[in-house]
Amino acid sequence: MKHYLQINDLDSLQQTVQEAIELKKEPTQFKKLGAGKTICLLFFNNSLRTRLSTQKAAINLGLDTIVMNFGSEGWQLEFEEGAVMDQGKAEHVKEAAQVVSQYADIVAIRAFAGLTDKEADEAELVLNAFKKYANIPVVNMESSVGHPLQALADAITLEENKTAQKPKVVLSWAPHPRALPHAVANSFVAMMKLQDADFVITHPEGYELNPEVTKGCKIVHDQEEALKNANFVYVKNWSNYQDYGQVKNTDSNWMMTKEKLGKAKFMHCLPVRRNVVVEDAVMDSDQSLCMEQANNRTFAAQVVLKQLLKDL
Ligand SMILES: NCCC[C@H](NC(=O)CCC(=O)O)C(=O)O
Numbered sequence: 001m002k003h004y005l006q007i008n009d010l011d012s013l014q015q016t017v018q019e020a021i022e023l024k025k026e027p028t029q030f031k032k033l034g035a036g037k038t039i040c041l042l043f044f045n046n047s048l049r050t051r052l053s054t055q056k057a058a059i060n061l062g063l064d065t066i067v068m069n070f071g072s073e074g075w076q077l078e079f080e081e082g083a084v085m086d087q088g089k090a091e092h093v094k095e096a097a098q099v100v101s102q103y104a105d106i107v108a109i110r111a112f113a114g115l116t117d118k119e120a121d122e123a124e125l126v127l128n129a130f131k132k133y134a135n136i137p138v139v140n141m142e143s144s145v146g147h148p149l150q151a152l153a154d155a156i157t158l159e160e161n162k163t164a165q166k167p168k169v170v171l172s173w174a175p176h177p178r179a180l181p182h183a184v185a186n187s188f189v190a191m192m193k194l195q196d197a198d199f200v201i202t203h204p205e206g207y208e209l210n211p212e213v214t215k216g217c218k219i220v221h222d223q224e225e226a227l228k229n230a231n232f233v234y235v236k237n238w239s240n241y242q243d244y245g246q247v248k249n250t251d252s253n254w255m256m257t258k259e260k261l262g263k264a265k266f267m268h269c270l271p272v273r274r275n276v277v278v279e280d281a282v283m284d285s286d287q288s289l290c291m292e293q294a295n296n297r298t299f300a301a302q303v304v305l306k307q308l309l310k311d312l
């Protein structure tokens with residue numbers, strides 16, 4: 001593996017999940033693998049889990065870490081080829097990416113969707129520019145269209161908690177006061193396509209994700225119908241995709257409740273708005289897998305970094 005930009009960059013999801021579960025038993029067993037090497041984490045957006053779990057994964061592998069909140073502390077980057085840089089942007093990504101790759105052996109980047117220009121978001125400007133101009137592996141820590149480290153952590157969590165060979169997994173849209181990206185949902189769907197599961201997506205009409213992402217997936221607009229006999233319910237808000245980045249529905253009837261959840265396990269990537277996306281009774285119950293998901297972020301990052309280090 002050269003870069004980890006999407007879940008499909010893994011040679012095998014199943015083998016990677018097993019490798020992560022093995023790593024988890026003795027997290028520092030490959031402490032020498034990263035010795036003398038450095039990972040640079042660049043954040044264009046806020047984070048709790050991604051920042052700390054990726055750093056923790058690096059520590060477990062003996063890697064040194066340098067972190068920068070690029071969004072607030074870096075020079076504003078220009079991405080356009082041939083731009084006359086007489087406006088606000090001080091540095092071209094061509095230089096920035098090459099400079100970073102002189103200081104680090106791997107670069108990991110968080111750069112969310114702007115949610116105003118669909119075409120620009122789907123072009124994955126930041127990740128692709130670093131991939132082009134930095135001659136080191138690039139790891140996606142949530143980009144415009146994907147969050148593959150989250151999806152891998154979710155796959156580990158599903159594997160550890162499933163009781164049936166072919167579980168029923170439901171991705172259920174939830175209301176949210178702000179416009180949120182599609183990245184988490186997109187990567188979860190891409191990951192579920194690689195699983196042996198009965199997978200159902202439920203959301204209000206008009207809240208379809210990118211049809212290329214959900215191609216072949218079962219979509220049921222009646223949430224109650226979709227949730228029947230579910231083993232796992234993955235809840236996530238995303239803003240409208242057709243009316244790109246708009247909040248067109250805040251119907252609280254879509255909030256996940258204990259009653260709707262039934263006997264299923266509840267999953268969410270966090271951070272979560274309590275009593276908007278999901279009620280307290282679910283978050284505080286032993287049906288919630290959120291803490292396990294967050295814990296597995298470390299092992300998802302670690303198994304990815306381990307595979308990248310081996311190929312350096
Ligand atoms: N990385 C996990 C989720 C990050 C982001 N959520 C957020 O921005 C929530 C912010 C808020 O609740 O105001 C998202 O949905 O993609």
Ligand SMILES: NC(=O)OP(=O)(O)O
Nearest residue numbers: 047048049050269270
């Ligand atoms: N789940 C997740 O990516 O969390 P952060 O945004 O806090 O990193």
